[in-house]
Amino acid sequence: MTTAATMPETIMIDVARYHPEHDEEPQYERFEVPYRSDWVVLDALNHIKDQDDGSLTYRWSCRMGVCGSCGMMVNGVPVLTCAAFLRDYLPGPVRVEPLAGFPVERDLVVDLKDFIGKLSAVKPWIIREEETPLSEGEYKQSPGQLADFKQFSMCINCMLCYSACPVYQHEEEFVGPAALALAQRYNADSRDEGNAERYPLIWSDDGIWDCTFVGECSEVCPKHVDPAGAIQSAKLESTVGWYTSFLPLGRKRD
Amino acid sequence: MVDTLEHDILIVGGGGAGLRAAIAAAEESPDIDIAMVSKVYPMRSHTVSAEGGAAAVIKSNDSLEDHFRDTISGSDWLADQDVVEAFVREAPDEMVQIERWGCPWSRESDGSVAVRPFGGMSIERTWFAADKTGFHMLHTLFQTSLKYTAIKRYDEWFVTRLLVENGRCQGVVAIELLSGQVRAIRARAVIVCTGGGGRIFQFTTNAAIKTGDGMGMAYMAGVPLKDMEFVQYHPTGLPGTGILITEAARGEGGVLLNNKGERYLQAHDLGEALDVNDERHPQLRAMELGPRDRLSQAFMKEEQKGNVFRDSEGSYVHLDVQHLGEKKIEAKIPFVRELAKNYGGVDPVYEPIKVRPVVHYMMGGIDTDIDAATKLPGLYAAGECACVSLNGANRLGSNSLTELLVFGARAGRNASIWAREHPEFDSAALEQQASAEQERIADQYINNHDGKERIATLRTELQETMEQGCGIYRDEVSMKATTEKLAEIKARFRSGIQLDDHSLSFNTELTSALELEFMIEIAEAVAHSALERKESRGSHQRTDYVERDDEAYLKHSLAVHSEGGPQINYRDVAITKWPPEARVYGRDH
Numbered sequence: 037m038t039t040a041a042t043m044p045e046t047i048m049i050d051v052a053r054y055h056p057e058h059d060e061e062p063q064y065e066r067f068e069v070p071y072r073s074d075w076v077v078l079d080a081l082n083h084i085k086d087q088d089d090g091s092l093t094y095r096w097s098c099r100m101g102v103c104g105s106c107g108m109m110v111n112g113v114p115v116l117t118c119a120a121f122l123r124d125y126l127p128g129p130v131r132v133e134p135l136a137g138f139p140v141e142r143d144l145v146v147d148l149k150d151f152i153g154k155l156s157a158v159k160p161w162i163i164r165e166e167e168t169p170l171s172e173g174e175y176k177q178s179p180g181q182l183a184d185f186k187q188f189s190m191c192i193n194c195m196l197c198y199s200a201c202p203v204y205q206h207e208e209e210f211v212g213p214a215a216l217a218l219a220q221r222y223n224a225d226s227r228d229e230g231n232a233e234r235y236p237l238i239w240s241d242d243g244i245w246d247c248t249f250v251g252e253c254s255e256v257c258p259k260h261v262d263p264a265g266a267i268q269s270a271k272l273e274s275t276v277g278w279y280t281s282f283l284p285l286g287r288k289r290d
Numbered sequence: 291m292v293d294t295l296e297h298d299i300l301i302v303g304g305g306g307a308g309l310r311a312a313i314a315a316a317e318e319s320p321d322i323d324i325a326m327v328s329k330v331y332p333m334r335s336h337t338v339s340a341e342g343g344a345a346a347v348i349k350s351n352d353s354l355e356d357h358f359r360d361t362i363s364g365s366d367w368l369a370d371q372d373v374v375e376a377f378v379r380e381a382p383d384e385m386v387q388i389e390r391w392g393c394p395w396s397r398e399s400d401g402s403v404a405v406r407p408f409g410g411m412s413i414e415r416t417w418f419a420a421d422k423t424g425f426h427m428l429h430t431l432f433q434t435s436l437k438y439t440a441i442k443r444y445d446e447w448f449v450t451r452l453l454v455e456n457g458r459c460q461g462v463v464a465i466e467l468l469s470g471q472v473r474a475i476r477a478r479a480v481i482v483c484t485g486g487g488g489r490i491f492q493f494t495t496n497a498a499i500k501t502g503d504g505m506g507m508a509y510m511a512g513v514p515l516k517d518m519e520f521v522q523y524h525p526t527g528l529p530g531t532g533i534l535i536t537e538a539a540r541g542e543g544g545v546l547l548n549n550k551g552e553r554y555l556q557a558h559d560l561g562e563a564l565d566v567n568d569e570r571h572p573q574l575r576a577m578e579l580g581p582r583d584r585l586s587q588a589f590m591k592e593e594q595k596g597n598v599f600r601d602s603e604g605s606y607v608h609l610d611v612q613h614l615g616e617k618k619i620e621a622k623i624p625f626v627r628e629l630a631k632n633y634g635g636v637d638p639v640y641e642p643i644k645v646r647p648v649v650h651y652m653m654g655g656i657d658t659d660i661d662a663a664t665k666l667p668g669l670y671a672a673g674e675c676a677c678v679s680l681n682g683a684n685r686l687g688s689n690s691l692t693e694l695l696v697f698g699a700r701a702g703r704n705a706s707i708w709a710r711e712h713p714e715f716d717s718a719a720l721e722q723q724a725s726a727e728q729e730r731i732a733d734q735y736i737n738n739h740d741g742k743e744r745i746a747t748l749r750t751e752l753q754e755t756m757e758q759g760c761g762i763y764r765d766e767v768s769m770k771a772t773t774e775k776l777a778e779i780k781a782r783f784r785s786g787i788q789l790d791d792h793s794l795s796f797n798t799e800l801t802s803a804l805e806l807e808f809m810i811e812i813a814e815a816v817a818h819s820a821l822e823r824k825e826s827r828g829s830h831q832r833t834d835y836v837e838r839d840d841e842a843y844l845k846h847s848l849a850v851h852s853e854g855g856p857q858i859n860y861r862d863v864a865i866t867k868w869p870p871e872a873r874v875y876g877r878d879h
Contacts, residue, residue, distance in 0.1 A: 056795050074530060086746035090799040091791035095330075097497040100533045100629060102425055103334045119632060141468055142796040148331065152445070160433040162392040173348070174389040176401030182394060189394050189426065193333050218433075225392060 047071040047122055048129035049080050051092065054140050062140065065089075066129065077117040077125075077132060078106055081144075094144035101258060104192035107199070108144050109133040114199040114256050135199040151195060154211050157237055158219035163230025181226040188221035188266050190259045197253035197263050209242040213253035213263030216244060220266040223273070235274070244270045292463075292724040293473050294717075297325035297442065298709040299702075300462060300477030302449045302504055304332030306424070306691065307673025307698035308483035309431035314702030316438040322706055325475060327444040327464055329499065329801065332432045336485050336497045337694070340424020341536035341625060342408060343416035344691035346381035349405060352413050354378045361689060363873055364410040364581050365682025366828035366838065368517065368846070370864035373660050373679050377689075377696050384695040385417055393430040394419050396622075406622075407541045408688045410581035410875070412574055416688040421536050421625040427691060444475075448801050449503065450731065452480060452511045452669065453723050455716040459511070459669035463727040467801070470794025472731060474724035476717070478709035479668050481701045482508055482656060483694075486674035489805075490813045491649040491760075492753035495527055495534040504675040506808025508656045509815065513664045514848035514859070516677040518654035518812070519820035519830045522685055523762050525585035527648030528634045529603040535626055535634075535645055537687040540578040542622050543571060544611040546585070547642065548597040554607070555580065558588035561876020566613045576876035583684040583829040584875060586647035590762050599644070608642035615639075647762060651690065653681040653829065654819070657848060662701035668708060672701040679846060679863070683828020734787075735800050741786030745802050748787075749809070752779050756813055760820050765834045769821040776814050777855065783810060815849035818856040823847060840870050 046068045054062040067088055069080045078096055085092045096106040099118045106117045111131050122130065138146035197213035198204050204212050211219075219238050223231045238244055247267045254264040299315050301308045304326050315324050328335070347357050357378040362369055385403075389395055395403040396418050408416040419426040435441055446467045453461040453476065461476035487502020488494040509515050525546070526535045540546075545566060548554040553563035561576030572579050589607060592598050598605040611619060611626070616639045619627055630638045655677035662670045662678065672678075673694040680693055759772025783806065791799040825839035826832050845860040 055793065057793055085799075086744075089790055090745065090802075091793070091797075093796050093798050095334075097330060097334050097499045098336065098339050099498070099531070100339065100633065102422070102625075103336075103338050103497060105330065105334045145796055152331070155433075156436045159437070161437045162390065162434075167390065170383045170386045170390070174386050174395075174403050177395075177397055178401045179397050179399060181401075182397055186394055189429070190422075191429075192338075192425070193331075222392070225394075227390075227392065 043073065044071045044127060047080070047127070049084065050129045050131045051084070051143070052133040053143050056142060071122060073123045075122045077110055077120045077122065077130060080122060080130070081117065081132070093142045102192060104194035107135050107194040107196050109136055109199070114196040116194060116196070116258050119258060135195055137199050137201070137205045138195070146195070148195065150208065151193070151198065151212070151215070154215040155218065158211065158215050159230060159234050160218045160222055162222065162225070162228050163233055164227070165229055175227045177226050184226070185221045185224035188217045188224065188261060191217055191261045192259055194258065196256045196258065200252040200256040202250055202252065203246055203248060207246060210246045211237065211243050213267070216270065217261055217263040217266035220270050223270070238270055239274050244274065292721065292728050293471070294721060294724070295473060295475045297475065297477045298322045299479045299481065299705050300325045300327060300475055301481045301483055302327050302462060303335070303483035303485065303675070304328035304443070305335030305483060305485055305673065305694070306337035306428055306431060307694035307701070308332070308481070309435050310695050310698030311481050311483060311672060311702035311705070312441045313431070313435055313438060314699040315706040316440045318703045318706040319710060320440070322440060322709065324441045325444060325477065326441055327447045327449055327462065327475065329446065329448045329503070331445045332443070333429055334499070335428060336500055337424045337428040339495070339497060339534065340691055341421045341534060342538035342541065343406060343418035343423045343688045344385060344427065345408065345411065345416050345686070345688040346385040346692050347378065347415055348382055348385065348403060348417070349415070352415050356412050357381070357415060359868065360411050361680070361686060362868055364684055364686040366684055366873055367840070367844065367870040368682030368827060368863055370679035371866040371868060372864050375866065376660055377680050377693065380696045381692045384699060385692065388427060388430060388695060391430050391434040393426050396420055406538060407572060407574055407579055408686070409537050409540070409579050409585070410575060410686040411688070416541070418538065421538050421623045424691060448804065449507065450804055451727055452507050453720050454511050454666065455719040455723070458667045458712070460715055460720055463724050465731070467796050470797055472724070472728040474720060476715050476720050478712050479670065479705035481705050482669070482671040482675055483673045483698065484675045486652040486655070487809060487812045488649050488652065490752060490756050490809050490816070491521070492757045493532050494649040495524060495532055496649070501805035501809050502675070502812040503805060503808045504671065505655055506811045508664065508669065508671065509811055509849070509851045511666060512851065513666050513669065514657040514850050515812065515815045516654055516657040516679070516846050516848055517819070518652070518815040518849055519823050519847060520653035520683050520828060521649060521760065521816065522582055522651040522653060522829050523586035523647040524582055524650035525589060525647050526609050526645040528629070529606045529644055529646050531633050532648045533629055533633050534648070534650065535609060535629065535643055536623065539609060539611055539623050539626050540572065542611070542618065543614055544609055545578055547608040547610055548592050549599045550597060553577065554592050554597060555585065555588055558584070558591060559876065560584060560588065580875045581684055582687060586762050587831060589647050604646065606644040606646045609645045610642040611638050612640065612642070651685055653677065653683065653685050654816070661704045662697050663704060668712065670701040670705045672697040683830060735789055735803055736792055738786060738789070739792070741788040743782050743785065743787055745787060745799070745806055748779055748783055749806055752776070752809060752813055756816070760817055762831060764820055764830070764832050766821070769817060772817045773814070773821060776810065776817055780810050780814070783807065811851070815856050819847045819849050819858055822858040844870060
């Protein structure tokens with residue numbers, strides 16, 4: 037614990053800068069910002085943008101760990117910068133880089149189009165053969181049935197898991213941790229009957245069998261979604277699911 | 291020359307209201323072509339931060355009439371009663387619909403959705419997904435929207451203005467952030483769903499993106515902003531950051547204590563403090579479950595009496611949930627625990643949370659009617675950016691998430707019908723307007739190297755003056771000072787902004803400047819509307835006019851844009867069946 041007496045007045049932030057209009061490679065630029073024990077890395081970036089260099093480019097919004105915008109590499113580890121306190125990086129410098137494994141659009145902003153496409157590909161919506169009229173009220177779901185998928189519904193799409201995933205770094209086609217966890221979220225939802233529609237992709241070469249179960253995704257996940265666990269469940273299901281795949285729609289357990 | 295794209299319906303903003311509108315439009319007319327333009331990816335929208343829940347009558351012991359009455363008294367009679375009637379009637383089906391789409395609602399043991407108590411509500415009627423209700427609703431809507439191929443998204447495009455020609459809204463001008471290119475997108479109907487503008491205040495629960503862009507662009511296109519003086523302070527934000535600690539913490543039984551350890555709300559006409567172990571605690575429509583305006587005002591009174599704590603981050607009181615125990619806290623309000631631990635430095639299982647009032651929500655917004663239509667043909671609005679007059683002078687917690695479903699859906703359906711009936715465009719005029727807008731952005735910002743004013747400086751001054759003049763308690767002198775300060779800020783803004791970034795790709799400094807332009811406009815609308823309303827009602831409390839004045843002000847204020855500043859007009863409130871009465875909490879009347 038740093039005491040008030042040893043608390044520094046400033047801290048150095050080394051930021052990766054890249055401008056597509058004139059840079060071949062990212063460059064590092066050092067900024068000195070005031071040190072405050074209650075500041076997060078995002079506060080330091082906002083200070084730089086407001087006071088020193090308005091061209092510094094990054095995404096952020098809620099600053100409370102739920103919108104998923106501000107994921108970056110801090111000292112080589114993918115984190116939400118709104119939840120990474122400067123006090124945990126003393127005495128600095130703190131190295132801030134764009135999330136690893138993605139093309140960089142500018143400075144700390146990475147290209148998310150690949151993920152957005154994968155999100156749609158796993159069909160993350162309720163699929164049912166028949167809908168009852170709304171007047172009949174909500175579908176019943178017991179707390180236990182909710183617990184079967186709730187954890188996998190907590191993903192904020194922050195991309196830290198893709199950044200940490202060694203498979204995604206080499207195989208861009210890999211559907212990846214968050215999208216596979218989301219497929220599992222719907223497959224495990226008692227209201228859904230769409231498993232069979234999702235299986236072809238998640239059981240494909242680019243799906244769950246690509247995962248070598250390193251578990252880095254679950255390590256870095258700020259919301260404890262445990263994508264590695266979701267992929268493991270999906271692998272187990274797929275061995276028994278081969279039989280049920282002959283049915284027009286997958287069946288849930290009761 | 292500006293490239294032009296074309297769609298039947300264009301939705302600005304991809305939060306809860308925008309997504310609900312898009313789905314409604316797609317279902318209303320399967321062959322319609324819908325564009326959703328958002329400055330962030332939809333799942334980043336601020337709906338994501340809503341925590342406590344969404345109100346709708348679903349249980350057999352509840353009634354539409356009670357939801358109606360709670361909402362009207364919560365609004366201090368400034369809600370339009372026909373709107374509230376439609377809202378409470380359509381709310382249950384909308385909530386069942388999003389349940390069908392997969393929203394992971396917390397459940398009772400019999401599998402039905404669970405409901406919790408909420409401030410100002412006379413019965414438990416707030417649906418919740420633990421304490422991340424907005425997050426789950428937003429992701430459910432976003433994921434569901436992905437199955438509609440008719441919805442084409444423009445993620446990370448910033449809309450700078452509406453295209454209006456021949457008395458109709460016919461599209462927008464937008465910047466594609468990645469390339470920096472300006473484009474015209476013409477559309478037969480436009481729906482604005484851009485959220486509120488809490489960022490015009492210094493201390494707010496609102497995310498960085500909540501800069502009131504849609505309100506600003508509608509206002510500048512001639513649509514009035516209604517009831518802008520009504521700004522909701524949520525009673526429980528974390529000091530320093532302003533991060534929201536949900537009302538659900540009190541709905542589950544949490545209590546507020548001053549520096550004497552007193553349940554101080556009982557000194558402010560909110561009822562009697564029952565022991566936390568009394569089975570009647572928490573009492574509905576009383577004490578900690580009073581409405582937000584009254585609780586925030588009680589804090590200010592306690593502060594005046596010296597009954598609040600103080601530290602380096604200012605004054606605060608204690609929100610205590612320890613008696614709920616770890617198991618209930620983890621089951622019902624786990625996010626409260628996570629936020630308090632990460633950002634408040636305490637574990638609420640073992641210590642009280644430091645809280646204080648914080649700007650949370652704008653009751654006012656783009657003037658819309660019960661169909662979510664504005665007075666500008668072809669332009670619709672829904673969600674926080676709109677003022678359909680559901681919330682009046684004070685919104686009840688958990689009505690806004692339901693509002694964005696009910697009125698988002700209405701906007702989507704009505705825009706879809708309008709678009710079918712009005713296929714024609716004034717194409718040449720629209721192109722000309724778009725070229726002019728491109729030139730304006732280039733001249734005013736990208737190619738302007740002579741600007742002297744820094745964005746952050748002006749923005750901070752604006753936020754400070756709003757907090758000073760338009761806070762929880764207001765008076766003529768401080769509000770006048772604020773309107774004068776805003777005029778000065780506007781003049782300095784117009785004299786030229788100093789940008790460090792003159793490039794095109796992903797220029798977030800440019801978008802900050804464009805946001806500040808909208809913030810200045812809506813801040814003026816707030817301050818001038820507040821100055822003109824010489825009464826106290828709901829969240830608008832004046833120390834120089836302390837009583838509600840139904841004779842003169844049972845009216846909506848309408849701020850109309852003009853070069854010299856906002857002009858304030860008035861329109862009567864729609865009272866269908868419940869004329870104004872005394873607004874009473876915590877006791878019979």
